[in-house]
Amino acid sequence: MAKKSKRMLEAAKLIDRSQLYDASEALGLVKKTATAKFDETVEVAVRLGVDPKKQDQQVRGAVVLPHGTGKTVRVLVFAKGDKAKEAEAAGADHVGDDDLIQKISQGWLDFDVAIATPDMMGAVGRLGRVLGPKGLMPNPKTGTVTFEVGRAVQESKAGKIEYRLDKAGIVHVPIGKVSFEVSALLGNFQTLLDALQKAKPSGAKGQYIRSITVASTMGPGVRVNALRVGAVAE
Incomplete structure (x- = not known):
């Protein structure tokens, strides 16, 4: 020492x-x-x-x-249907809707960035107490509440x-x-x-x-x- x-x-x-x-x-x-x-x-x-x-x-x-940033970023996306497929194609590590919300509400937080489509925010909003203090809550100001999920995933991965x-x-x-x-x-x-x-x-x-x-x-x-x-x- x-x-x-x-x-x-x-x-x-x-x-x-x-x-x-x-x-x-x-x-x-x-x-x-x-x-x-x-x-x-x-x-x-x-x-x-x-x-x-x-x-x-x-x-x-x-x-x-x-x-x-030199860091490998694990990206989670709350989305359904075609937007979920778009997120997966862009390289998101976790994609889902109610299943992911349930998992996170039970304490799982194995990701670095969370992105959500606007139509998912009503349900995702219930995770405010869990994601907010960790700085993981999707927010329009930072581009993490968007329908352009493919682009958002790529930008998060790129730094x-x-x-x-x-x-x-x-x-x-x-x-x-x-x-x-x-x-x-x-x-x-x-x-x-x-x-x-x-x-x-x-x-x-x-x-x-x-x-x-x-x-x-x-x-x-x-x-x-x-x-x-x-x-x-x-």
Whole structure:
């Protein structure tokens, strides 16, 4: 255990906590300071200049990362008839209607993303207490309530991620693995920031993106210069 702690301490020395880094340099440092023996996830934490208590300043949506997340995503689809066949053809891992609803109500949650056709939401809505706290409830805002189930399945498999403001006004999002090239992480990072800029609430005042930190699962955080990535309020 001491050896691991020493590795982490040495890794942390590579980062100047008082400095704001360019995004590419910051992501390079995240790769250098990842000391775990598994392929750690690279995460971004973006602090936004909004009031999370106000309904008109919520920030929520989804975006397809161009280089994926490096994670195998298990997709479940609530659909019937032709839409169920479309979901299966697109590569959904689980497809069904009342049978799946019953299974989930009994505690089964062996999937990462849930998609539903609009006509299924009346029944799926009963699972709110189970799926809601896990962040698995289908939602029109994130494109997971749709009749275009084939497309939704393919996007989820390809690296579609959801982002949502937490109570502290921060959005936490995975953008890949430390095994990714810096260029791939940077592409995903810029795609995420573009999506957050487009999702800026009209009620947000002053600087919108206040701070950005990138880190691996077990590594130290690296602060990114938000001004350098064009992340300032207009």
